[in-house]
Structure formats: structure tokens, C-alpha cells
Amino acid sequence: MKRSHRVAAICQILTESPGEVFPLKYFCDMFGAAKSSISEDIAAAREAVSVTELGYIETLPGASGGARYIPDISLEKARKIQHDICRLLQEEGRILGGGFLYTSDIMYNPATVQGMARIFAKKFRESGADYVATIETKGIPVALMTAQFLNLPVIVIRRDTKISEGATVSINYSTGSSERLQRMSISKRAAAPGSKVLIIDDFMRGGGSIKGIEEILYEMDLKVVGKGIAIVDINPQTKKVNDYFPIIHLEAVDEVTRAVRAVPNIDIF
Amino acid sequence: MKRSHRVAAICQILTESPGEVFPLKYFCDMFGAAKSSISEDIAAAREAVSVTELGYIETLPGASGGARYIPDISLEKARKIQHDICRLLQEEGRILGGGFLYTSDIMYNPATVQGMARIFAKKFRESGADYVATIETKGIPVALMTAQFLNLPVIVIRRDTKISEGATVSINYSTGSSERLQRMSISKRAAAPGSKVLIIDDFMRGGGSIKGIEEILYEMDLKVVGKGIAIVDINPQTKKVNDYFPIIHLEAVDEVTRAVRAVPNIDIF
Numbered sequence: 001m002k003r004s005h006r007v008a009a010i011c012q013i014l015t016e017s018p019g020e021v022f023p024l025k026y027f028c029d030m031f032g033a034a035k036s037s038i039s040e041d042i043a044a045a046r047e048a049v050s051v052t053e054l055g056y057i058e059t060l061p062g063a064s065g066g067a068r069y070i071p072d073i074s075l076e077k078a079r080k081i082q083h084d085i086c087r088l089l090q091e092e093g094r095i096l097g098g099g100f101l102y103t104s105d106i107m108y109n110p111a112t113v114q115g116m117a118r119i120f121a122k123k124f125r126e127s128g129a130d131y132v133a134t135i136e137t138k139g140i141p142v143a144l145m146t147a148q149f150l151n152l153p154v155i156v157i158r159r160d161t162k163i164s165e166g167a168t169v170s171i172n173y174s175t176g177s178s179e180r181l182q183r184m185s186i187s188k189r190a191a192a193p194g195s196k197v198l199i200i201d202d203f204m205r206g207g208g209s210i211k212g213i214e215e216i217l218y219e220m221d222l223k224v225v226g227k228g229i230a231i232v233d234i235n236p237q238t239k240k241v242n243d244y245f246p247i248i249h250l251e252a253v254d255e256v257t258r259a260v261r262a263v264p265n266i267d268i269f
Numbered sequence: 270m271k272r273s274h275r276v277a278a279i280c281q282i283l284t285e286s287p288g289e290v291f292p293l294k295y296f297c298d299m300f301g302a303a304k305s306s307i308s309e310d311i312a313a314a315r316e317a318v319s320v321t322e323l324g325y326i327e328t329l330p331g332a333s334g335g336a337r338y339i340p341d342i343s344l345e346k347a348r349k350i351q352h353d354i355c356r357l358l359q360e361e362g363r364i365l366g367g368g369f370l371y372t373s374d375i376m377y378n379p380a381t382v383q384g385m386a387r388i389f390a391k392k393f394r395e396s397g398a399d400y401v402a403t404i405e406t407k408g409i410p411v412a413l414m415t416a417q418f419l420n421l422p423v424i425v426i427r428r429d430t431k432i433s434e435g436a437t438v439s440i441n442y443s444t445g446s447s448e449r450l451q452r453m454s455i456s457k458r459a460a461a462p463g464s465k466v467l468i469i470d471d472f473m474r475g476g477g478s479i480k481g482i483e484e485i486l487y488e489m490d491l492k493v494v495g496k497g498i499a500i501v502d503i504n505p506q507t508k509k510v511n512d513y514f515p516i517i518h519l520e521a522v523d524e525v526t527r528a529v530r531a532v533p534n535i536d537i538f
């Protein structure tokens with residue numbers, strides 16, 4: 001196999017499994033080549049991918065060493081993703097009763113969600129998280145893809161208690177302007193006590209759900225190391241939580257004029 | 270930029286966005302190269318990725334032409350994924366009350382889910398589906414990743430009616446050995462009438478939920494073109510639906526001996 005083909009195939013293999021370490025031996029066996037050749041191939045692959053600004057290749061020295069692909073995003077591409085989401089949110093006909101916005105088509109579109117997840121993954125790469133946690137339902141796709149980019153498992157907190165979760169920890173929390181009482185639960189098997197958790201969700205208004213997630217994770221002896229929320233309504237201005245990272249700010253949803261104003265978080269990286 | 274680097278970068282870019290067509294011009298602009306050179310680069314990239322059995326590059330001729338990456342999987346790798354899942358399911362301590370199995374750690378692990386999605390994507394690539402549909406909650410990750418591989422949006426059917434879904438269509442359906450009545454709903458905005466839908470879910474026992482999904486999609490004037498279920502319990506032997514495609518058969522869950530027997534579907538491709 002030609003060297004240039006090996007380099008290209010290495011790019012494909014690493015890109016397919018972000019964050020996963022591939023030992024040199026993996027490629028030696030696959031291509032029937034010596035370690036020294038594969039090392040040079042990986043160096044060439046690293047140089048090649050550096051121009052695309054989609055991600056970079058890290059090499060890890062030593063016996064357990066190898067190479068892995070770290071997805072990345074440039075500020076320019078992140079801005080484009082933010083503007084695309086704002087444009088979608090401002091499309092006509094999204095306003096539902098009660099000032100809610102229809103966002104399911106955005107939050108369930110793999111390509112759009114991948115863009116958001118790429119921003120979260122870059123922001124929280126150094127957070128030390130062992131898990132990505134979210135609450136059902138609409139935050140699951142963006143949490144899953146963020147977790148994929150960070151090579152971490154996901155914890156899904158349920159809004160009710162399911163037999164299929166085994167023993168659970170539950171809390172009550174209040175949400176919405178009416179402070180309606182709700183319940184969330186998490187399987188006791190979901191994570192090892194003492195682990196670090198990154199919270200990712202699709203939407204926040206007052207922050208009641210996110211505060212509930214923090215509380216239930218605390219009950220599980222888990223430490224929150226970051227909070228990423230795709231869309232944050234700027235109202236109410238006083239939130240129940242601090243230190244959250246929004247991708248988009250929702251500035252206004254006017255039920256009378258049917259106008260929506262969404263703006264990018266300008267302070268992302 | 271060296272040709273070999275361009276070829277490798279093209280592999281990375283295409284692999285990052287499965288199914289998305291990149292026009293030649295995209296690469297010409299990025300690398301400042303002529304169309305003829307980029308055509309040769311793509312041909313080299315196609316040859317390079319063909320050895321990994323992870324996916325292939327398709328070239329599309331004409332004015333709207335370009336190249337795209339189609340994820341794939343060999344029978345050998347699919348078998349390994351199936352056996353890995355069986356091994357996980359047969360781990361000690363998964364049996365919950367009522368003969369249920371704890372599977373959240375499997376269904377929320379991006380790497381495992383990606384393996385299942387790769388099998389579904391290969392199986393249903395020619396189905397003509399416009400959407401991938403699932404019902405909340407545990408099937409969402411595998412449905413999302415299957416959709417990503419097929420470059421399709423996802424429809425998530427809810428178990429209750431949410432204000433954030435706008436106008437909905439709802440049905441009642443019965444599930445479980447006790448034929449308990451449940452409700453599911455779908456946003457009227459979720460899909461254009463007449464569209465084709467691939468159903469993907471994590472688990473099936475009697476098939477009540479899947480039958481419910483078929484019914485609600487029918488009410489929305491949507492056509493089911495395939496049904497992929499990650500794990501299918503062989504009991505009860507009479508299911509409420511036909512023509513489903515399982516990755517794993519669950520043959521026995523013994524609450525007394527605490528033994529689980531899970532086997533691969535031998536007839537996958």
C-alpha cells in the first residue's frame with residue numbers, strides 16, 4: 001500500500017472514532033508496516049488535518065502510546081454555526097402558545113446538533129468530566145454528540161421513575177414562572193460516586209431544571225464541572241444557577257408581532 | 270500543500286460529515302487547486318479508505334456533483350459488535366425486578382451505540398427513508414446515530430403531550446403482558462405528510478410500542494419503510510408487529526439463577 005494511501009486511511013480511521021487512542025501496533029498490523037513507518041505516516045496525517053480546522057491528531061508517547069483524533073472548531077466556524085441556529089430560531093411560525101418556541105426540528109437534526117456539540121466539546125475539553133449528563137428529552141441528542149466528541153458516556157436523568165432504571169435516587173424541583181413542582185430521578189447505577197459530570201441541555205429559562213440536575217447529581221455524590229446550554233432565554237434575568245455556558249441567547253419572543261430575536265453568545269472561546 | 274496532505278485532509282473532511290455532498294469547488298477553494306487535481310485527489314482518497322472497511326467515498330458527477338462519505342461495516346466487524354453487546358448483556362447484576370434488564374449504560378454509551386447504528390445504517394441504506402423515528406427515551410441515541418450515518422433528521426415520539434411540541438397527534442396503545450393502556454403523541458410539524466420513515470428503537474418484547482409507533486405514523490400519513498430494534502426478547506414468540514430487524518436476540522432472563530442469554534441475529538446482511 002502506498003504511503004499516501006496509508007496516511008489518508010489513518011485520517012479516516014482516527015476521525016471515525018474521536019478521542020479513541022489507536023496504538024501504533026493497530027496500524028502496523030493493518031498495513032503490514034514497521035512502527036517507524038507508521039510513526040512517519042501519523043506525523044504526515046497530523047500535518048494534513050491541521051489545515052482543515054475541524055480537528056487535530058494528538059500523538060501519545062510510550063508503551064501505551066499511539067494516536068487519537070481530537071475534534072476542534074475555529075472561532076469562525078463556531079460563529080457560522082451560531083448564526084445558522086439564530087436564523088433557524090427566527091424563522092416564521094416557530095412561536096407556540098405561552099411564548100414557547102418549537103425547536104424539535106433543530107434539536108433532532110444530527111448536522112445542527114453536531115455543530116453545537118463541537119462548540120461544547122471545545123469549551124469543556126479540559127473540564128476533566130467523566131460523564132455528560134442531561135435530562136430527557138430534547139437535550140439528549142446534543143448531550144450524546146458532545147459526549148461522543150469527548151469520548152465519554154452519557155447519563156440521562158428521567159422525569160419519572162422507570163422500572164428499567166433499577167434503584168433510583170429522586171428529587172422534587174420547581175420550575176417555570178408558576179413554580180410548578182416536578183420530579184426527576186436517576187439510576188443509582190448511572191455513575192460511580194466521586195465522578196465529575198458535565199451537564200449539557202438544550203434550553204434554559206429560569207434554570208429550575210438545571211438546578212434540579214445539580215441537586216440530584218449532588219445526592220449521587222457527583223461533582224458538576226461545567227454546564228453547557230444550547231439556548232438560554234435572557235428572561236427572567238435572575239436565574240437559579242450560575243456559571244452556565246450558552247451558545248445562543250434568546251432575547252425576545254413576541255407573541256403579538258410573532259417576532260423572535262436570537263443572538264450568538266459572543267464570548268464563546 | 271502537498272498532494273498526499275490534500276488527500277488525507279479530504280478523507281478527514283468527508284469522514285466528519287457522513288452522507289453530506291461536498292462539491293469539488295469546496296476543495297478547490299480550500300486548497301487553491303484546480304478541479305482536475307481535486308478529482309485526482311478524491312480518486313486517491315477513495316482508494317485509500319476502501320481498505321479500512323469503515324466506509325467508502327462516492328463520487329457524484331455533473332454540475333451538482335462532488336464527493337460524499339458513506340459509512341459502512343464489514344460482516345466481521347458487525348459480528349464483533351454483536352458479540353460485544355451480548356457479552357455486556359450477560360454481565361452479572363443486570364437483572365432488575367420483573368425480568369427487566371438494565372441497559373442504560375449500553376444505550377447511552379456513544380461508542381457502543383455507534384456500532385449498532387453502523388449496522389442499522391448499512392441494513393437500511395436503500396430503504397429510501399426521509400426520517401428516522403423513535404419513541405423517547407432510551408432509543409434516542411441509537412436512532413440519532415443511525416440518522417447521522419444516513420444523513421437524515423430524527424422524529425422523537427413523546428409519551429406525553431408537551432406544550433413545546435405545538436399541535437400534536439396522539440394515540441392510545443396497549444403494551445406489556447398486562448396490556449396496560451398508554452399514550453403517545455407526535456408533533457404535527459414533525460414530518461411532511463407522505464414522507465418515508467425508518468423506525469429505530471432500543472428494545473422490543475411484545476411489540477406494543479412499535480405497533481403504536483406504526484399507528485401514529487399512519488395517522489400522520491407517513492409510510493414506514495423499515496423497523497430496526499437493537500435488542501428483541503424472543504418471548505413472547507407472537508409479536509404485535511412483523512418485519513422487524515433485530516441486532517441481538519434476548520433468549521432468556523432467569524430471575525432465579527440470575528443468568529442472561531443473549532445471541533447475535535445471525536442473519537444481518
